[in-house]
Amino acid sequence: MIASSFKRRATFALAAITSVWCGAALAQDTIKIGYIDPLSGPGATVGEVGLKTFQFLVEELNAKGGAAGKKFEVIGYDNKTNPQESLIQAQKAVDAGARIITQGNGSGVAAALVDWVNKYNERNPGKEVLYLNYAAVDPILTNDKCSFWHFRWDANSDIKMEALTNYMKPKTNIKKVYLINQDYSFGQSLRTIARTMLKAKRPDIEIVGDELHPLLKVTDFSPYIAKIKASGADTVITGNWSQDFALLLKAAADAGLNVEWYTYYAGGTGGPTAIKQTGLNHKVFAIVESFPNDELPSARETEKAFRAKYNTTVLYPRAFNEMRMLAAAINKANSTDGAKVAQALEDMKFEVYGGGEGFIRKDDHQFFQPMYIGSFGDIDKAKEPFDEEGTGWGWRQIAKIDIKDTMLGNTCKMTRP
Amino acid sequence: MGRASSLPLNLWDGATGNWVVSFGTQHFLIKRRGNVLELVLISTLNGVLYGLLLFLMASGLTLIFSMMGVLNFAHASFYMLGAFVGYQISKWAGFWPGLIFAPLIVGGVGMLVERFGLRNVHKNGHVAELLFTFGLAFVMEELVQIVWGKAPVDYRVPALLDFSAFTIFSTNYPAYKLFMLAISLAIFVGLFAMLTRTRVGLIVQAALTHPNMVAHLGHNVPLIFMLVFGVGAGLAAIAGVIAGPALVTQSTMAGLLGPILFVIVVVGGLGSLSGALVASLLIGLLQTFAISSNVSMADLFSFSGFAPQPNTILNDLWRVSVAQIAPILPYLLLVLMLIFRPTGLMGNRES
């Protein structure tokens, strides 16, 4: 039982100071996981949910005895969504005895961390650090920038688009598509792949608009909505998250824009509230690896326990896959050595959180699993018990994308130690 | 001469909804989907609305800056505070009491800040005052996050105004936006009347044009300063209360708008309320229209057949669209204005 994060952090800080003065590393009696994500500032909303998820998982795994005879411990490091700050915090985590770091928010941060882990491991042989990525989806991380030390449990943005377009393929009501995305690497890669895939799968679909707007800087989306409206689009695809998603939908509802929304992050914190506000009942779809109303009993129980504890939904089912697989890999390798654990993880098959088998592809360290399309709106409380953010509305699973329909090639040329 | 003009002449063909771009004798047809007139009308309305919202904040900032010499970095924070207090009241008592009381409460907070903070810093000069408000913005954002959290709060448009007022072609225009427009206009008119018709207004006006004169007026200068700061904060709070339900109410909302306000104050001209109005509308329209334009250099000069090498800086510039640079246009305007007309559009003071 964690009394409070203040206590935990204060103890840690004290320990860190002691270790510095003694000039000795802490005894390796736990498997420390450095959680590096925003815990202050605007990004903290998601970062804190992530930290809670990992704390929940550490308790779950420790209740089963940990791994290789050791207990897990997660330590939160605030990276303020800043790449440079992330590197400082990664250094702190490693100094505090963590050999595993995990991060998810921001492709820029992820790219910096991959680079750092590569260099750190090259320069500090025998002290290798693993970087487990639970949510950064820039495809480049498992393609041109792939690394032996990096594993990704979230489907990358291309895979999600592959799944999404496979779902859209037979939908004949989709005729005119508008793309609106945030102007940074993720939004750019999303729009490019969306164009390519739609063209290949549905050449009849007309892309009537392809918009990039500044990241987290737009306060009034009505001009963009006016443009979408003028284009005559019937479907919008967007990778927007956080306020860029909420504001976009709000402006759409205000202007009475009647289209279907295909999204990546409608389920993110604040997203459901925004959709409910706009009244877009079952018009907003999202692609995720598992929804709260998943019929699998184990997932439902976890969802229930998580909500009881933290009063929020399981936002990161993939983190469950990540941690459970990590424990399995440590047990398999019977070691916490970075290289050995990495080898144990490669090609590992695993029964995923939402049911079905997933696996890590050895070539690029990308995790594959069945994906689902969900639709947000009113729910049948008897069959679908979970609503979101107290809105009364919830996610309804409307399609399953088989693992084979999520498989994409890669350009990774991995160098192995 | 074959080409009369090197500048493209843009013509909108109303019958087909297409734009014709002519270079001398060459004509290029740019096909637009949907109705351009609709886009122009909606953009104008949105631009004016956004501009008026900006003016609600910029007017207070101008007043404070002109009279007290304080560039109030925390001004947008009062806007944020207004939205959150309005939200809190709306949860207890509905939207309308929030509209009345939130600005009063925030105005009171502003007065307290002036009385117990700024006034003590005043003796250390304008830089110290500016830095004080800089720190205050920091602290206010943190406090709001502690009280209301970091996620957006569910601030609703009142049911009374939750319908669409009219439809242009096929776009609904929400009644709430018209209401925002009306409130902003009413406050603008009220502010103007107060400044031209009342005694305090005359003092304020005198101070705007002759900042050193205030001290010689013999009135209770500290009290006037406190009131001006309070009114400025209250005006920002009104903007917050009415913008909160339409936009997102979140602790980051101050940081997004703050720098734009400075741009308005400088572009409009220091110490000029009418300048602030013009600049607010200008920036509101500029940004709104820029967003609705997808044109890039590559489009404009596509006839030339010129295409820069990929992966060069020139190529980046060549392909960027007007919509993408929309958010930096205000700053570009600011820099150009300061270089070519440092007193601003309507200002008469240089600094």
Added chain:
Amino acid sequence: MSAPAALEIRGLKKSFGPAEIIRGVDLVVPKGERHAVIGPNGAGKSTLFNLISGLLVPTSGEVVLNGARISGRPAFEINRRGLSRSFQVTNIFPRMSVFENIRCGVLWSANQKYAFWRGVQSAAGVAERTEKVLDEIGLTDRREVLAGVLTYAEQRALEIGITVAGGAEVILLDEPTAGMSRHETDRAVGLIRRISEGRTLMIVEHDMGVVFGLADRISVLVYGEIVATGPPAEIRASAKVKEAYLGEEAHA
């Protein structure tokens, strides 16, 4: 007039909006002369100084320093050509030491320009000259004090010190004794006499005792025009001046 003109003012006019403050001033100040400008409040004396020293740009007319036209040039350039001025309201560098204040006055004329590649202490002659000026204005033992905490009289002396530190040939002093006690004024006059030795001095002053004791010639400025110029005795006797300015005082 045998000596060549140090300063020559021709048809100088200055308007602020509709108000014409300087309405055509012509004046020649020969080298080495101590020239006082007197006149009632609001006559435009300080404006005249501001026009000569480059703080203001004349509407028309010109100012010639040692044969070269300086009107319209920026203040720092006029200073570099050898014209330096003091201000009616004390205008010093308050949070710098007295020594630093004077040294700032010395630097340009010691050809230091904007040098950021050599130490200020290694600059030839700068320290000696600063010491000399400090000694002249009697502030040697206050050298380390911040200028802002000096007494008023000391600040006025410092003001004059900064003005003359650069070794300008033409010195403009704007009411150097304003607000001083009798005793302080006497000391200030002594100082002005010393520092103006061998230089051309133009002075605006209200204290008639100072003016008539110090000046070789006096100009009377009334409503932006010079109504009379001449030696003190002539000015004292002039009916025109009496009428326009001295009035009661002359009869008393």
Added chain:
Amino acid sequence: MSDTTASNSRSGETIRANPRSSALRAAGPWLLSAAALVALPFIFRSDTYLTVMSLMGIAIVFALSYNMMLGQTGMLSFGHAVYYGLGAYFVVHGMNWAIATRAPIPLPLMPLVGGIAGLGFAVIFGWLSTKRSGTTFSMISLGLAELVGSSSLILRTFFGGEEGITTNRTKLLRLTDWSFGSQFQMYYLIAAWCLISAVVMYALTRTPFGRMCNAVRENPERAQFVGYNPQVVRYIAFCLSGFFAGIAGALAGINFELANANLFGAAQSGTVLLATFIGGIGTFVGPVLGAVLVSYLQVMLSDITEVWQLYFGLMFIAVVMFAPGGLAGLVQMHAPVVRAGVIGRLMPSYLMAIVPALLLLLGVVMLIEMTVQLAVKQSEGPAMKLFGIGFNANQPWPWLLMVVLLASAYALFRLVSPRLSAAWDSARVTAAERGIVI
């Protein structure tokens, strides 16, 4: 090193003093600093502390360069990070170029690339912005910062989008067997550049130009009437400041082996302003103190409390309101009293004042942390621990205790403050009587 730049009180003496002893006195603090910089890694050995000390070194250079403008010349910039960020980008591109072409340039010389980039852009942007002074200058700096920051997301080829550009510092020509791969070696590279930059920037304050910077800060009008064009003085100060900001940015680029848009950000410009001001803009050492403190807090405070930014903001406001001279200003204030040998008189009342100060601090921390526990961390329940004592934040007694703490702090302050000011006055008077210039 520690005397003020505002009033160079010893300038007169040094002429008369024995040149050898004066040279020693001038070099003394620098030699001590150098020795301390060399020794520090042997005291603080962990990589975390080496990282933090490296960041401090970078921040010191950056803050000193900022103070060349703010403290020395009186120019308040909101966009100093532009030159810092460009320094980082140019050094990273420069390193990648050197790696690709096998150019024989060793890593330790690379920060110069950043410096020259900073200088180059300062020459351009300074020409635009130093035409104006005061608030207008501040506004232009803000606008330019936004422009450059945004263009970094448009000119992706050069700036690498949001992921930025990476490099590898170990791949450059090596003169010794040091690869600079480890933080230990990196620390010494930064320390050396930090010391060199600080010496040069200090020397700059002792040049004719440095003195005129102060004159322009104090009274630009008067500066014109001693022959100087304030605009030129500001411009040169701006350019030199840009050069050192570029060096600092280059060190950051080398340290992280990464340059990205964050380096341009408003946060970066704000941080250097906070650090410089908290340290004290009136003295040369002030920004150094501020940079050290702020870098430390930025990295470490977030471990202890998640509302670290609130403490940060409150600290800044407290400095602005109660100690506008910053930390160095507080120390400097005591210099005459120490020289007069009457500092002992202040000690009793200082010791007494510590009690209410601690009570106040404790009360404020309790108030904030308990509020956070109840408001932000609802899901974790009311149980919390503060300074090793566990309690429930939803019970009345901790709140009561907090109120008692704050009230007694206030009462004690009322009690102590007359004593304090009396002791202070008497010490100052004695110092003045003993001929110490205040």
